[in-house]
Amino acid sequence: MTTLQAPKRDFVSMADLDAPALLKLLERAAQLKAQPRGDLLAGKTLALVFEKPSLRTRLSFDVAMAQQGGRALYLSPAEVGLGQREPPRDVARVISRMVDAVALRTHEDEKLAEFARYASVPVINALSEGEHPCQCLADLLTIRERKGRFAGLRLAYIGDGNNVANSLLIGGATVGLDVTIAAPEGYAPPAAVLAIAERRARESGGAVRVVSRPEEAAEGADILYTDVWTSMGQEQEAAVRRQAFAGFSITRRLLARAAPDAIVMHDLPAHRGEEIEDDVIEGPQSVVFDQAENRLHAQKALLVALLSRA
Ligand code: CP
Numbered sequence: 266m267t268t269l270q271a272p273k274r275d276f277v278s279m280a281d282l283d284a285p286a287l288l289k290l291l292e293r294a295a296q297l298k299a300q301p302r303g304d305l306l307a308g309k310t311l312a313l314v315f316e317k318p319s320l321r322t323r324l325s326f327d328v329a330m331a332q333q334g335g336r337a338l339y340l341s342p343a344e345v346g347l348g349q350r351e352p353p354r355d356v357a358r359v360i361s362r363m364v365d366a367v368a369l370r371t372h373e374d375e376k377l378a379e380f381a382r383y384a385s386v387p388v389i390n391a392l393s394e395g396e397h398p399c400q401c402l403a404d405l406l407t408i409r410e411r412k413g414r415f416a417g418l419r420l421a422y423i424g425d426g427n428n429v430a431n432s433l434l435i436g437g438a439t440v441g442l443d444v445t446i447a448a449p450e451g452y453a454p455p456a457a458v459l460a461i462a463e464r465r466a467r468e469s470g471g472a473v474r475v476v477s478r479p480e481e482a483a484e485g486a487d488i489l490y491t492d493v494w495t496s497m498g499q500e501q502e503a504a505v506r507r508q509a510f511a512g513f514s515i516t517r518r519l520l521a522r523a524a525p526d527a528i529v530m531h532d533l534p535a536h537r538g539e540e541i542e543d544d545v546i547e548g549p550q551s552v553v554f555d556q557a558e559n560r561l562h563a564q565k566a567l568l569v570a571l572l573s574r575a
């Protein structure tokens with residue numbers, strides 16, 4: 266990948282990939298989906314350091330390594346105690362002496378940055394407060410499969426301007442999507458993320474917009490996307506958020522405003538009856554399980570790019 270920094274290449278943000286690198290990665294992911302098994306990661310070890318629960322991210326990294334001859338080692342929060350039992354910079358240096366790469370799922374982006382600074386092997390953001398770039402790779406792969414292009418497509422994200430939204434903004438703008446975020450006041454993505462996405466959109470011919478009404482975003486959209494109102498680590502805000510996000514749901518009525526062949530996306534886990542209606546997530550336009558499967562193929566392509574010369 267051209268923009269990941271030498272000598273050590275990390276993937277902590279969608280901003281770490283420029284358009285050519287991102288498109289190349291998606292192409293590689295499609296190839297690996299067609300031919301999943303090989304030895305591209307033979308002898309390589311990936312450590313999974315997770316401070317939050319996970320189904321998709323943990324499983325997809327583990328299976329991706331195994332299908333290409335490598336192995337993954339899961340280290341639970343209780344074992345590592347990042348920042349409690351041991352400072353991130355020490356954990357990063359110890360782990361770097363034994364494995365070839367680390368996927369870190371944590372809370373604060375500062376912790377991720379400290380970890381990446383001290384690690385001498387590639388560090389992958391497996392979800393932080395600020396971004397979920399691995400999810401975005403799978404999402405873009407899914408859009409590519411379903412729509413066959415990015416340019417000119419309109420993606421409407423309905424809900425919280427969170428980690429998933431931030432990565433989608435940057436990644437979507439990089440490949441030329443027209444991304445609109447509909448978020449309640451106070452829950453829009455951070456200005457710094459919007460600034461990166463706007464810059465990327467200017468280069469790609471895409472667009473970036475934030476609105477306050479879900480209907481405005483959904484009108485004529487090719488892709489409707491949503492995520493939970495309350496992310497991991499924000500559980501104490503759940504009641505306040507349920508009020509703030511009322512109406513920021515993908516319902517049948519909202520879907521009817523989108524293009525007739527629109528697809529519905531969600532990174533999962535989903536809260537039916539909150540950000541998405543059961544009929545919609547179970548309906549024919551939903552591609553949520555393609556997205557989940559594509560985590561495997563997209564992250565395998567990422568690992569190959571970071572760890573092998575292939
Ligand atoms: N979408 C996603 O990252 O799922 P997990 O939290 O289960 O890994």
Ligand code: NVA
Nearest residue numbers: 427429492496497533
């Ligand atoms: N925004 C969600 C994504 C979960 C995969 C969270 O951070 O909990």
